[in-house]
Amino acid sequence: MSEIETFYEVMRRQGITRRSFMKFCSLTAAALGLGPAYVPKIAEAMETKPRTPVIWVHGLECTCCSESFIRAAHPLAKDVVLSMISLDYDDTLMAAAGKAAEDAMRDTIEKYKGNYILAVEGNPPLNEDGMYCIVGGRPFVEQLKEAAEHAKAIISWGACASYGCVQAAAPNPTRATPVHKVILDKPIIKVPGCPPIAEVMTGVITYMLTFDRMPELDRQGRPAMFYSQRIHDKCYRRPHFDAGQFVEHWDDENARKGYCLYKMGCKGPTTYNACSTVRWNDGVSFPIQSGHGCIGCSEDGFWDQGSFYDRVTDIKQFGIEANADKIGATAAGVTAGAVAVHAAVSALKRAQKKNEEK
Amino acid sequence: MTDKIVRRNSVYVYEAPVRLWHWVNALSITVLCVTGYFIASPPPSMQIAEAYDQFVFGYIRFAHFAAGMILTVGFFGRLYWAFVGNRYARELFVLPVHRASFWRGVLHELRWYLFLEREPAKIVGHNPLAQLAMFVCITLGLIFMIVTGWALYAQGAGQGSYPDMAAGWVLGLIWNSQWLHTLHHLGMWMIVIFMIIHIYVAIREDIMSRQTMVSTMISGHRMFKDDEEA
Numbered sequence: 001m002s003e004i005e006t007f008y009e010v011m012r013r014q015g016i017t018r019r020s021f022m023k024f025c026s027l028t029a030a031a032l033g034l035g036p037a038y039v040p041k042i043a044e045a046m047e048t049k050p051r052t053p054v055i056w057v058h059g060l061e062c063t064c065c066s067e068s069f070i071r072a073a074h075p076l077a078k079d080v081v082l083s084m085i086s087l088d089y090d091d092t093l094m095a096a097a098g099k100a101a102e103d104a105m106r107d108t109i110e111k112y113k114g115n116y117i118l119a120v121e122g123n124p125p126l127n128e129d130g131m132y133c134i135v136g137g138r139p140f141v142e143q144l145k146e147a148a149e150h151a152k153a154i155i156s157w158g159a160c161a162s163y164g165c166v167q168a169a170a171p172n173p174t175r176a177t178p179v180h181k182v183i184l185d186k187p188i189i190k191v192p193g194c195p196p197i198a199e200v201m202t203g204v205i206t207y208m209l210t211f212d213r214m215p216e217l218d219r220q221g222r223p224a225m226f227y228s229q230r231i232h233d234k235c236y237r238r239p240h241f242d243a244g245q246f247v248e249h250w251d252d253e254n255a256r257k258g259y260c261l262y263k264m265g266c267k268g269p270t271t272y273n274a275c276s277t278v279r280w281n282d283g284v285s286f287p288i289q290s291g292h293g294c295i296g297c298s299e300d301g302f303w304d305q306g307s308f309y310d311r312v313t314d315i316k317q318f319g320i321e322a323n324a325d326k327i328g329a330t331a332a333g334v335t336a337g338a339v340a341v342h343a344a345v346s347a348l349k350r351a352q353k354k355n356e357e358k
Numbered sequence: 359m360t361d362k363i364v365r366r367n368s369v370y371v372y373e374a375p376v377r378l379w380h381w382v383n384a385l386s387i388t389v390l391c392v393t394g395y396f397i398a399s400p401p402p403s404m405q406i407a408e409a410y411d412q413f414v415f416g417y418i419r420f421a422h423f424a425a426g427m428i429l430t431v432g433f434f435g436r437l438y439w440a441f442v443g444n445r446y447a448r449e450l451f452v453l454p455v456h457r458a459s460f461w462r463g464v465l466h467e468l469r470w471y472l473f474l475e476r477e478p479a480k481i482v483g484h485n486p487l488a489q490l491a492m493f494v495c496i497t498l499g500l501i502f503m504i505v506t507g508w509a510l511y512a513q514g515a516g517q518g519s520y521p522d523m524a525a526g527w528v529l530g531l532i533w534n535s536q537w538l539h540t541l542h543h544l545g546m547w548m549i550v551i552f553m554i555i556h557i558y559v560a561i562r563e564d565i566m567s568r569q570t571m572v573s574t575m576i577s578g579h580r581m582f583k584d585d586e587e588a
Contacts (some may be wrong), residue, residue: 037467049376061565081411163533194544219526219527219529219530220530220533224404225516228517229516230514230518232514233514239409239410240365240409240417241417242409242413242414242415242419243402243404243405243409243412243413243416244400244403244412244413244414244416244418245403245404245405245409245412246400246403248402248403254403258562259403262400263400267536268541269513270534270535270536272511295535299533299535299536300533301534301536302534302535305534305536305537306536311398311399312398312539312540312543313540314401315540315544323540324398324540324543324544324547325398325399325543326548327544328543328544328546328547328548328550328551329547330556331547331551332547332550332551333556334424335551335554336554339431339554339555339558342471342558342562343558343562344568345473346473346562349473350565350566353476
């Protein structure tokens with residue numbers, strides 16, 4: 001046996017049957033939007049390629065990404081991926097602690113230099129030299145930079161690592177900063193969401209481990225296969241939107257009938273994610289299906305986009321709680337008033353001038 | 359009483375394509391403002407039929423998109439006419455900011471509207487203040503609305519679609535498109551305010567200035583009410 005095991009060897013060691021393994025390959029191909037022809041390719045890659053180690057670090061975060069990840073809908077996928085990434089370093093999931101844990105990370109970096117994937121959950125706060133987040137006795141930002149230096153690629157898990165999330169919301173006292181603004185010289189793939197969908201996380205990591213490259217990314221650096229469409233585009237309540245049938249109050253008849261939540265401030269039309277197709281918890285449901293609008297958790301700065309319950313959201317730049325309609329209608333009203341006064345004065349002036357000319 | 363005989367001379371100012379553009383634009387903008395307002399704040403829910411047989415909000419959005427596309431085509435047509443039309447067709451696109459006479463004209467018009475000038479100016483094309491307002495609110499304003507509008511449309515059209523290739527880069531700049539909705543909405547109010555002033559001033563100048571205004575945008579001819587020098 002070679003020094004570094006293949007994915008398949010790891011899986012078999014974990015007690016996963018060949019039949020289950022093949023199922024996983026077809027499931028992954030489907031989730032990634034690849035044709036059936038890719039199933040044997042995935043299988044072959046996993047049987048022959050040495051396992052790619054993953055270092056999973058945690059900055060300023062709530063661990064909801066990890067919570068989501070370990071609840072991947074298909075237990076098989078979770079087991080496979082967990083055994084694949086093998087937790088070379090993941091301070092919330094691994095058994096080791098203290099110095100042993102930090103040593104494990106250093107060993108992995110040393111052993112797989114330039115060959116491991118760095119998964120970042122949370123982000124580094126930069127204020128006060130990074131003292132707002134200490135890992136292993138040092139500011140997290142140092143650990144992040146150290147781990148990133150020899151990484152092949154970086155995965156930014158969740159809204160924290162991708163955009164900053166709640167800790168970066170205005171006024172951002174700790175100067176929490178998304179990973180791509182700290183690590184500038186590595187390919188970074190953003191998997192936003194608070195948390196991201198488990199299947200999206202396992203799909204992305206499987207793709208990278210299997211094909212040894214980044215999936216196709218969109219303009220913001222998100223994997224296109226999961227973030228190319230909005231919640232709104234594939235929402236099962238969309239026919240009610242087009243019909244003009246909306247929930248007007250949380251407890252009205254329309255809410256019971258499952259009408260569109262647009263008027264309740266649903267951010268589905270501005271949110272790119274796969275919730276409306278993949279859904280959550282084994283495909284059981286997603287926010288809109290449970291009767292609450294999307295809050296846009298996978299979008300940049302979603303905490304600073306006004307209320308979760310308005311469509312025309314507040315604009316803080318004006319220093320007051322005002323939205324575009326309030327500002328616009330006020331300005332239009334003032335203009336109309338000024339026009340009326342101006343017209344009256346004009347008429348008077350004109351009459352006065354005519355009198356003078358007589 | 360003044361019993362002067364005035365020889366009402368006229369100049370052909372607005373050529374047919376310019377006039378056509380003006381009225382098509384006016385109509386599209388009206389449709390866009392009304393439907394746009396409803397898109398942000400939908401009308402009360404209607405229960406005419408089952409959702410699969412009812413398309414009320416869909417029609418509102420359709421009208422918005424259709425008017426937006428007409429506006430876009432019209433804008434490019436108007437831009438083309440700036441090159442091949444008469445000198446007045448260029449006024450919307452080129453501001454003579456380097457000329458002191460232009461700024462003197464702006465000042466004169468400001469004083470005229472503040473009732474500080476007794477006599478209005480005699481002007482063939484746009485007066486300098488009007489030209490400035492047109493350039494900012496219509497030329498730049500419409501470009502802003504067209505670009506942000508197409509970027510929002512590109513979200514629904516999908517990545518890789520033509521709208522996305524043309525305007526999707528805006529989504530890459532803005533990131534959270536909720537903010538883009540807000541900017542587009544503020545743009546609408548800017549144009550509503552422009553419309554109020556535009557219509558008021560056109561009618562006022564038609565009555566009080568020394569040349570025609572409203573009829574000029576219909577016939578194309580600007581008539582002068584006196585023979586005196588400008």
